[in-house]
Structures are given as structure tokens and as C-alpha cells.
Amino acid sequence: MHQTDGTHAAARDDDTRHIRALWAEMARGWAAGDAALFAANFTEDCDFTTVRGDKPPGRSGIEAGHAALFDGPYAGTVLDARVVAVRFLGPDLATVEAESTVSTPGGEPLTTTHALAVVERTPQHPWLIRAFHNMIPAPRPAQREAENEKEPAADGAAARPRLRHLAIVARDPEKLADFYTSVFAMELFHRDPDGSCFLSDGHLSLALIRHQLDGDTPVGMNHFGFHITDTAATFEALTAAGTPQPAERFTNRPFAEYRAMDPEGNWFDLSEHGFGGPRPPSGSSGRS
Template sequence: MQHTDGTHTTRDGSPQDARQIRALWAEMARGWAAGDAALFAANFTQDCDFTTVRGDKPPGRAGIEAGHDALFKGPYAGTVLDARVVAIRHLGPDLATVEAESTVSTPDGEPLTTTHALAVVERTAEHPWLIRAFHNMIPARRAGAADADDVKEPTADGATARPKLRHLAIVARDPEKLAEFYTSVFAMELFHRDPDGSCFLSDGYLSLALIKHQLDGDTPVGMNHFGFHIADTAATSEALTAAGTPEPAERFTDRPFAEYRAMDPEGNWFDLSEHGFGGPRPPSGTDDRA
């Protein structure tokens, strides 16, 4: 069944069920606009299995509220969430899956990032419907069966393939102008903006972060760091410490997409990520850099 708002529902869900399920995403958008993390999190069950685009898993409703409170007071302060339910599939009278798309924009309507989510909603005694599980993802923008950043290639002895250089970061005075240069000249794709103006691009294989230079900071303009997509953080950490470099440190940042920061023997920074650096997927079968 297709509703007047474009939402599709299948099996035995009633129009009232569809309205109540869509209302969950409307309430999330309302909580986001108000900077009210408790209102945002109230749409999830107490023990909701929530996964962010970076692979983080906050513990239930309390973790969702705490994480979004930090976002609303920090990098996403004053932003607006446009949440759209795309499809609802009823698995039974009290259980359904939901596909939804969300765009975060600045107050003047400039899109910062778009995500796609697959959720499981459940009819509960606490509320007609609540979100039981929620997995947020950055959608692919190019055709292709698999993202090269997500593929762990086997070697002859069964181990995963060697780490791949997949990320470069430049501190820029004007990230938007530089992003326009790389998109127009080299056909790179802009797939994410930070609220401070930092831009993230990809050629389908390697992500390029153009980080906004802060006038009151000590970080110089120019090349800042690079990043490896790895299969096993623990094994890589062991190899780094065996080579005499410091153990990788967890990155406490809201920027996508790497989990750890390390350095080589001369102090050059690089990131380590098991889940990849985001961006559009490459065309199938064209990864000649593997």
C-alpha cells in the first residue's frame, strides 16, 4: 500500500499504525530542532540497539540521549533534522521494520550530511510504537555491489589483506572553495559537511578531508594527516608498539570517520579505521589499487 505522503507499507499494518510509526521520526526531528536530547531519545526503547554511522553503539536510551546531548551542544548546535520514512514492512501485529532517510542542515537550509537508517519498531505497553533497533548508515551515491572500504580481501594464508591508504586530510583556509576546485577539476564527490565548514570528498576509493583552519589554533594550513583502512586494530596496535611508536589513541572527535590516531617514528600523524572512511562506493570491479 502506498500512502499519500509516499510511504509504502506492506502486510497487515493499519493506517493508524503507519501514522504512529511516522510520528516517531517527526518527534525525533522536533527534538533535534529544539536541541532536546531527552525528547529525541524518548522515541527509542530503554534497551534500544542503536548503531551510529561511525559504528559506535551507545547503551540504550540513556546512551542515545547522552550522545545527542553532546551533539546538540557541540558540532550540531542549531542544526535542523529532516527525517523521512521511506517504507514500513510489518512482520506481525506488534513488530515492523522501517527504512528512513535523514538530512541534517544548517538553520539557513545548507545540507551538512544525509544518512539512511534501517530500524525495527515494536508496539509496547509504554507507547503505541517505539524503536527497538536502529542502524544508521551513509548511503551509497554510486552504483556498485560492494564498497571497497568494507571488503576484507583474503590472502593465500587466509589472513586479511594488508592495510590500504584510504584517507588524506588538509587544513584549509576556505574548505568550500577548495572543495569546489576538487569537485570541478577532478570530479570528486562532496559527501559530508561539518557545521564549521569542513568538507569531506571522495573519488570512490580515497576520502579527502578539507578541515577548516581555526584562526585561534596552532594547527598550520596544509597537509595534516593520512589514514589507513585496517582489518584488526589490536594487531595493528601491537605492530606499532613493537616498532617503537606509541600505542594508537582513541579519537575523541565528532568528525567522521576513523576510530584511532597514531604516529610514525618521525611524528607524522595517521588515522586507523576498521569500518572505513565513508563516502560514495566505487564502481563494481574497478578497484585497481587493491
């Protein structure tokens, strides 16, 4: 017997409620600092990709990774998870677009992510997340500059790396952020739980990293960063120049993948996906 249109619509509404409940449960697990509750919304073999491109092994890896976050930099934070759209691909399969914001207990937003997920109906549970790809939205340079960066050089070489990031160690990042936003109209787009602030003028990102009182890192300029188009080619060029092999950045800040050093020991970051920040104003011209 075929379902009537009304029965089919009611079943879809019920499925949508179950799917939205997955994100509500994730938020509940996050607020409780309960990594097991957070991870219970995923299948055992879920294909999960973090904002840094890491791929923890299934539900157990998701639980372990979030346990480290809840015990470390995101302890006490709150997750606001919002399902933007659900599209059914069949009776037991759907895609989900979702947005999430992590905030301090006081309500200050720290970071916002977008995710595309695949959910499926399972014998053990009405719906679970089968695949999940998370990302922090990065700005796209002005259209003209984007086209220039994508075009190869005349001799076929990769596009030139662009200086896109500066980092300063600051005693009071919030005060310094207020200075750069008020005087130079930069936009604050991310805060770390320790109070470090990340700003952008639409083209270059500025990290104001909180100085640790018991650390030996001096205040002031700390490092800079290049947006590159070909990681392998850049590594090859650095090796040919006799500099140390770039190291993967093991950090919860997802704005660069590698840290390298020039011949005099100055640090710089390398990122193929970009350094984050707001989209530049409409109609702005590209800048090198």
C-alpha cells in the same frame, strides 16, 4: 471475532502512521534542540548504535548523547527524517528502514545517514523504537578491488592495508573544495558544521579541515589514513614496531576509529569500516 480484510488493512495503516510519527517527532526534537523530546521516541532500554559504533545506555544515554550534539557541533541544524519502508513482523512488532539528512539552518546538507530500526507496540505508547542501528553509507570499491581486498594473501596473512585518506588544514575549505571538484571532478560528500569539507574520487577521501584562527595547527598536510581489515593485528604490528598505542578518536566525524603515529611523529588514522564518500563509477578498475 476475526477482523475483516478491510478492518485489518485500516489497522495497519493506522499503525504505520504512528510509526512514521516517531521519526517526525525526532525531527521536531532535533529542530528544537530538545534532546529529551528526541529521546522520548525510544524505549527505556533501547539498543541504540551510533554511526561510530558507540552504544549509549538506553533512552537516558540517547538523550545525553544528543544533548551534547545539540549544544556542540550540530547546534541550530535541521534533521530531515524519512521512513523508507515499514515491515510488520507481527501485530506488535515491525522493522523500519529510514534515511536522515542533517542540514545547516540555510539548507546546506551536512551528512546523510541510513538506519534500520525495530519498533514495538507498548502498553504506555502505541509504538516506540526498541532497537536502532545508524550508519553513514560508505562507498564500496570497484568489484574487482573489493574481491582483492577480501582475499587473504597467499601465506594466509590479512589483506594489505590501503592508503585511503588524506587531510589538509585549509584557510578556506569551500574555495579549495570548489577547486578540487571543478578541476579534478572530485565529489563533495560531507560538510561539517564548521565548514570543513570532505571529498572523494571514488577511492580516496580528501578532508579539507577548516583552520582555527586561534589555533596553532599549521595549514597544509595534516594526516593520512589507512583502511585496514584487522584492527587487532594492526595494533600488534604497531606495538612491535615500538610506536605508541593507537588512540580512539573521540570525534563527531565518523570516518576513522583510531589515530596513530609513526616513529617520526607523523599522524595517521586507522579505519576498519572505511572513510566514507560516494561509490566509484560503474565499471571503474581497482586502484592501489
